Amino acid sequence: MEDLIRYAPDLALGFLENIKLSIVGAITSLILGTVLVAMRVSPTPVLRAAGTIYVNVVRNTPLTLVLAFSALGLSDQLGLVFSSVPSVNSFWIVAMGLSAYTAAFVCEALRSGINTVPLGQAEAARAIGLTFMQSLRMIILPQAFRAVIAPLGSVMIAMIKNTTVAVAGGYAFDSANKMKEAFDQVGASIPIFLGIVVAFMCVTLPIGYFTGWLAKRLAVVR
């Protein structure tokens, strides 16, 4: 227990990094996932194919490899630099890798949501003269989102937990890595371990309940 107390401030700072990664990851992956699903249902074959390939490749690659690729491939080889400060740069590398990965799951959740929207909705939208993008934005996606709020909550919970492999992308300041560092010093400590688990549950459990509640509240009645 004293191990936990001794390392608590450091672990808390690490956990804060998990939260920061989660916030950036949630926003970016929701946006990117929406763009991907728009590509996947678009009438343009090239866009559809690109979206499908992206989702299938990224979704089936282990996250640690996606992050390693972001760091080694994109940052080191292709020179994608977010900041001249190495720690800030690797934060963004990991945040983007995580978003790119999570976006594939967001896309697939949204696509199953689109499948719940009756074809007649899109036909009525086209019949009053809305363009494809307008009908997607105003009619289809709003209904699709509401249909998959709970699954999106699960995707977000998985994403939050996935921030703990940030070190695979070269970012060594999150709580999981701090935990490993502490264990290297004092040996495995169950209180430290449980402390981190509880911290994550304090974030993820409410998200699960909240999205479940929101899903019921916003359900589209047909």
Added chain:
Amino acid sequence: MTENGDATPLVQLENVNKHFGALHVLKNINLTVSRGEVLVVIGPSGGGKSTLCRAINRLETIDDGKIIFDGQVLPAEGKALARLRSEVGMVFQSFNLFAHKTIRENVTLGPTKVRGVAKDAAGKRAMELLERVGIAAQADKYPAQLSGGQQQRVAIARALAMDPKMILFDEPTSALDPEMVQEVLDVMVGLARDGMTMMVVTHEMGFARRAAHRVVFMADGQIVEENTPDEFFTNAQTDRARDFLSKILTH
């Protein structure tokens, strides 16, 4: 029929063909709809009536032939097609009101987003139209809170809000409980009286007799017969039509 003095037909179909895979659903269709005309399309299920309707606003593409609307060949895609569709109203069998929007929003969406009409003006017009179809009191409800007959009347208001040159009705009363059929037909008869150009797929003989100028009988992808409503219902020329009429008359 051409009170506005423009004698060119509003819709012209020339040798239109359409297949679904091996199925030939529109066989060399030639048809014109004049401005202000109310055309009823009748015929057995699977005969291609819906496909014909949907081809006119290009919800279905055609394989060959020509469809001319208001003097122009139907645009194939993009902004021009969206503009054409905004000029052709469509009322579906299953209403298809936007489920996540209120009744008022269903009616204002097209004018504001497609035509760029200001919100206030569109809202005011929507209330007038909802008044006209008798649903004004429900403006802030959602579609699922309305009966089928009410939803279909809203769908008509939504089409009217675009000031269309024509409205297509694809079996607008077929999904309704019997007691709600009349309220929708009454609205449609009103539109016909006001001179709206209408193409109506329906088996409602009462409506055809009260409002239609012409009846087209369609079966197996072909226009088999066309005539005035009275002539058609009392004195059909083809066996096919007589056979069909004997079936719907026994109901």
